[in-house]
Every structure is written in structure tokens, then in C-alpha cells.
Amino acid sequence: MSQESAAEFPETSFEKAEIGSARPDMEPASGMPGLGPARQVNLRELVYDQLKDAFMVGYFAPGDYLNLRELADRFETSITPVREAVRRLVAEGALIDAPGRALRVPPLRRAHLIDLRQARIGIESMITEMAVARATPHDLDALGSILDGAVSKNPKTPIDELTSNRKFHFSLYGIGGSPTLFRFVESLWLQYGPFLNLIHYTIDPDIRGSHKDHRRIIAAARDGDALAAKQALVADISRSFDILDAYTQDSAD
Amino acid sequence: MSQESAAEFPETSFEKAEIGSARPDMEPASGMPGLGPARQVNLRELVYDQLKDAFMVGYFAPGDYLNLRELADRFETSITPVREAVRRLVAEGALIDAPGRALRVPPLRRAHLIDLRQARIGIESMITEMAVARATPHDLDALGSILDGAVSKNPKTPIDELTSNRKFHFSLYGIGGSPTLFRFVESLWLQYGPFLNLIHYTIDPDIRGSHKDHRRIIAAARDGDALAAKQALVADISRSFDILDAYTQDSAD
DNA sequence: TTCGTGTAAGATATCACAAATAACATATCA
DNA sequence: TGATATGTTATTTGTGATATCTTACACGAA
Numbered sequence: 220m221s222q223e224s225a226a227e228f229p230e231t232s233f234e235k236a237e238i239g240s241a242r243p244d245m246e247p248a249s250g251m252p253g254l255g256p257a258r259q260v261n262l263r264e265l266v267y268d269q270l271k272d273a274f275m276v277g278y279f280a281p282g283d284y285l286n287l288r289e290l291a292d293r294f295e296t297s298i299t300p301v302r303e304a305v306r307r308l309v310a311e312g313a314l315i316d317a318p319g320r321a322l323r324v325p326p327l328r329r330a331h332l333i334d335l336r337q338a339r340i341g342i343e344s345m346i347t348e349m350a351v352a353r354a355t356p357h358d359l360d361a362l363g364s365i366l367d368g369a370v371s372k373n374p375k376t377p378i379d380e381l382t383s384n385r386k387f388h389f390s391l392y393g394i395g396g397s398p399t400l401f402r403f404v405e406s407l408w409l410q411y412g413p414f415l416n417l418i419h420y421t422i423d424p425d426i427r428g429s430h431k432d433h434r435r436i437i438a439a440a441r442d443g444d445a446l447a448a449k450q451a452l453v454a455d456i457s458r459s460f461d462i463l464d465a466y467t468q469d470s471a472d
Numbered sequence: 473m474s475q476e477s478a479a480e481f482p483e484t485s486f487e488k489a490e491i492g493s494a495r496p497d498m499e500p501a502s503g504m505p506g507l508g509p510a511r512q513v514n515l516r517e518l519v520y521d522q523l524k525d526a527f528m529v530g531y532f533a534p535g536d537y538l539n540l541r542e543l544a545d546r547f548e549t550s551i552t553p554v555r556e557a558v559r560r561l562v563a564e565g566a567l568i569d570a571p572g573r574a575l576r577v578p579p580l581r582r583a584h585l586i587d588l589r590q591a592r593i594g595i596e597s598m599i600t601e602m603a604v605a606r607a608t609p610h611d612l613d614a615l616g617s618i619l620d621g622a623v624s625k626n627p628k629t630p631i632d633e634l635t636s637n638r639k640f641h642f643s644l645y646g647i648g649g650s651p652t653l654f655r656f657v658e659s660l661w662l663q664y665g666p667f668l669n670l671i672h673y674t675i676d677p678d679i680r681g682s683h684k685d686h687r688r689i690i691a692a693a694r695d696g697d698a699l700a701a702k703q704a705l706v707a708d709i710s711r712s713f714d715i716l717d718a719y720t721q722d723s724a725d
Numbered sequence: 726t727t728c729g730t731g732t733a734a735g736a737t738a739t740c741a742c743a744a745a746t747a748a749c750a751t752a753t754c755a
Numbered sequence: 756t757g758a759t760a761t762g763t764t765a766t767t768t769g770t771g772a773t774a775t776c777t778t779a780c781a782c783g784a785a
Contacts, residue, residue, distance in 0.1 A: 263559075303556065306516075310560045310564060312655060338650060345594045397590070403595075406656075
């Protein structure tokens with residue numbers, strides 16, 4: 220963690236849990252069908268979830284180094300759960316094994332950005348098409364109310380924006396009904412997260428356009444127009460990456 | 473490991489290493505250009521690679537339970553590296569956390585099969601299209617020689633077939649040049665592997681058709697005909713899954 | 726049936742080790 | 756004499772092994 224932007228981890232755990240529940244479960248709930256999942260939380264998952272949130276809101280910057288003992292101190296656990304959480308992040312591409320056994324957030328590279336963008340467009344288009352095909356009117360109402368809630372919320376911090384943006388997208392993707400693709404999208408967002416750090420929470424100007432795209436997606440879904448929905452989605456994703464264009468002159472590691 | 477099909481792990485490590493090297497690296501080689509990367513191999517990766525191979529050739533069956541201590545004994549390590557390797561497999565969807573802290577190969581479910589199939593078709597089509605756009609004549613010659621080598625090899629065990637099939641596909645996908653999508657495909661194949669166990673290495677009759685599809689992909693790539701390449705690919709993937717149709721009456725867990 | 730108890734297995738903490746890096750000191754050359 | 760190179764030591768940090776803890780499940784007695 221060479222260049223952290225904040226002294227503390229963002230406190231988005233509760234939001235995250237809510238988003239996580241949108242994940243389409245392939246397996247039936249392990250507990251009683253009606254009751255909540257009541258999943259037993261172990262330290263490993265606790266640490267992972269917090270790190271995941273940290274990544275998604277751009278807490279870490281590309282190129283940052285992570286330190287197991289430091290993280291363990293921060294989470295007040297031993298390094299064992301941290302190690303396992305970190306290993307999972309490596310598997311998901313959010314971290315890489317750097318030379319010298321070091322753990323590093325992948326540094327900014329133009330090729331990486333291009334790769335991520337095309338993967339996001341391809342996979343999220345697929346899942347959006349599936350969502351349009353499967354969405355019930357009730358689903359779309361729920362999606363709309365996420366947007367409504369986002370605009371009504373008054374103290375709109377940039378993290379609030381990020382969170383509600385994430386909530387919209389993942390709710391949409393949950394409707395798609397593909398746990399496999401859903402997982403891949405999570406991995407993509409995890410990899411994209413650190414780039415948010417570069418723009419230091421100064422994305423407000425573009426949020427409006429994002430909201431418009433989201434509305435267009437819902438409207439297209441109501442018409443069953445998958446193509447229009449995908450076009451709006453691609454516009455939304457492209458905007459996210461275009462903001463980064465100014466930073467894309469491959470910074471020296 | 474409730475119902476294992478063999479007493480020992482398949483010895484495909486060397487094949488695997490070769491395939492693994494096809495992964496398109498985003499980072500430049502860390503060492504001297506001419507010299508080998510000399511990457512230090514740790515136990516965690518050793519165990520992971522072997523487990524990965526075991527999954528890919530159908531050593532484990534859907535629904536099997538894994539046991540950390542048993543695996544540690546088998547690999548002659550402590551449970552720590554095994555644990556980390558297993559955790560990675562969980563992250564990749566090859567294993568799931570089952571009730572009671574158990575580790576389980578996902579049981580066969582029709583919905584899962586359908587999901588995997590559409591994800592494979594979608595993502596591998598994308599990457600194939602990219603490969604067709606980027607492939608050099610030399611690349612295509614190399615691909616062709618993989619097929620030639622596969623047919624010439626005389627003692628053709630089913631595992632040989634699987635290995636060369638895998639080699640062809642991943643070489644093709646490596647040409648695509650997308651590390652992100654490449655990783656997703658690996659995850660998909662990892663999830664598909666256990667289904668191979670169900671058909672107990674009796675896939676010979678269909679291998680011929682597979683070879684024909686592979687030839688068609690190469691030919692289409694030579695013509696720059698991405699659509700034709702994708703059609704052949706989809707036919708190939710569909711065949712893989714069609715073989716499983718007979719087993720798809722959702723076995724009781 | 727119900728409650729308790731034993732056992733098995735994963736989860737966590739801790740210890741020991743090795744590799745890598747940095748800091749410092751010493752040597753060599755211009 | 757000053758600057759660069761090289762060797763040595765100390766510290767950091769990930770890795771692997773082991774001990775301990777907790778939980779889930781099975782079995783048996785009341």
C-alpha cells in the first residue's frame with residue numbers, strides 16, 4: 220500500500236452484503252427456503268468482503284503493494300485469513316504476484332485497460348441480453364427504484380454514486396440468471412476498481428450521463444429490445460473508460 | 473473424494489505446463505529476455521497445477537467431496553498449500569463450499585450444465601473471433617501441427633485425446649491475446665471437467681467430429697472468416713455437451 | 726425422540742524458515 | 756579524492772508446518 224488515498228477502509232460492508240444477495244444462486248439456499256441464507260461467516264470471508272469493497276470503490280491504486288501482516292493488523296486477525304482472502308483476489312485478477320513474492324495491484328497499462336474494456340463490453344452485453352429476455356415487470360420496477368433511490372439520496376458522496384451504480388448493474392446482471400457470467404463480471408469490476416482511484420472520486424460530472432443510460436436500459440428492457448439495451452450499456456461502459464483516457468499514457472510502474 | 477475413479481492422480485503435469493505457457497502475458501517477462509523466467513515454484517502452485525489437471529481430465533466426479541488432510545497426505549505437504557490451492561479452485565468455481573464446511577465438486581444439475589454451455593459458447597466465440605483477427609500464418613501452422621501430432625500419436629488413450637483437445641483450444645485462445653478472457657475460459661473448463669468423469673473416458677466415437685471442427689476453425693481463420701470459425705467452434709462445444717445429455721436427468725445429489 | 730458426547734474436519738493462530746530487499750561498509754577505479 | 760561497484764548484514768515478508776480451536780455430524784443412552 221504505497222500510496223493510499225485514505226486512512227481507513229471505506230465502510231460499505233452493509234451495501235455490499237445487499238448487493239451480494241443479488242447473486243443468482245445455482246444451488247438452492249442451504250438453509251430453510253424461506254429464511255435468509257444465514258450463512259456462517261468466517262474470518263476469511265469477512266476479510267475478503269472488505270477487501271473486495273475496498274477494491275470496488277477504488278481504495279487501492281494501480282501499482283500499490285499489499286502487505287499481509289499490515290492487513291492482518293488492520294483486520295485484527297492473524298495472517299491466515301488474510302492470506303486466503305488475498306489468494307482469492309489473485310485468482311480473480313484483482314491482485315498479481317509481483318517479483319520477489321510481493322503482492323501488487325496490477326499497474327496501469329494501456330493494454331490491460333483495453334482488454335478489460337472489451338471483456339466488460341462482451342460479457343456484460345451477453346448478460347444484459349439474458350436479463351432483458353428474463354426480466355419481469357416487477358424486476359424492472361425494482362431496477363427503477365434503485366435509480367430513484369440513488370437520485371433522491373441527499374448527501375451524495377462519490378462513494379454513494381459508485382455504490383448505487385454498482386447496485387444497479389449487479390441487480391440487472393442478477394436478473395440474467397447466469398451464476399457463471401455473474402462471477403466473471405464481479406471479477407471484471409474488481410479489476411477495474413483500482414482505476415477509479417486515479418480519478419480520485421472526481422467523476423460527478425459524468426454521473427448524469429450514466430443515469431440516462433441506466434434509464435434507457437430499463438426502457439429498452441420493457442420493450443423487450445435487447446439490442447437497444449445493449450447499446451445503452453455499451454455507452455455506459457465506454458464512458459467509464461473514456462474518463463481514464465487522460466491517464467492512459469502508461470505511467471511508469 | 474467419495475467415488476474416485478482411479479487410485480492415483482493422472483500424470484499430466486508436463487503437458488499442462490506447456491499449455492499454461494500459452495497464456496498471453498500482460499506483463500513483460502521479468503527476467504532476462506533470452507533466459508528462462510526461472511520462476512520460483514512454490515508448493516501452493518504445484519498442488520494447484522496438479523489439482524487443475526485432475527479436474528480437467530475428469531478425475532473428480534460431480535458431487536465428490538474433498539478432504540484437506542487426505543490431499544495433503546497425497547501431495548506429501550502440510551495442509552497449508554493444499555488449502556490455498558483449494559481456495560483458488562473455489563474462487564474459480566471448480567469447487568464449492570458445501571454445508572458443514574465441506575468441500576465439494578458441484579453436483580450435476582441441468583441448470584448448471586446449461587449455464588456453462590452458454591457461457592462457454594459466448595466467451596469462447598468472442599475469443600475465437602479475436603484470434604481469427606490476430607492470427608498470423610505461422611500461428612495457424614502451429615495450430616495445425618497440434619492436430620497433426622494428435623492424430624499421429626499412436627497409443628491414443630482417452631486422456632491423450634483430452635489433452636490434445638485442450639492444447640488445441642487453449643493455443644487458439646492464446647492467440648486471441650486477451651488474458652482476461654483466457655482466464656475465464658480456464659475457469660469454464662475447470663468447471664466442465666468433472667462432467668467428463670461421468671462418461672468414464674468413453675468419448676472416442678465423437679473425437680472424429682471434433683477433429684473435423686478443429687480443421688474447419690483453422691481453415692476459416694486462414695480465410696479471415698470469423699463467422700465460420702465461430703460456427704465450427706459452437707458445433708464443437710455443443711458436441712461436448714450433447715454427450716452429456718443422457719446423464720442430465722438431475723441425479724439425486 | 727431428545728439430549729449428550731465423541732470424533733472428524735475445517736478454521737485460525739503461531740512458529741520457523743527462506744528469499745528478497747535495503748542499508749551499510751569496504752574495495753576499486755578514474 | 757570522489758564516485759561507482761561489490762560484498763556483507765539486518766530487516767522485512769511471504770511460505771510452509773504445526774498446534775489449537777470450533778463446529779458439524781453420528782452414535783448411543785435416557
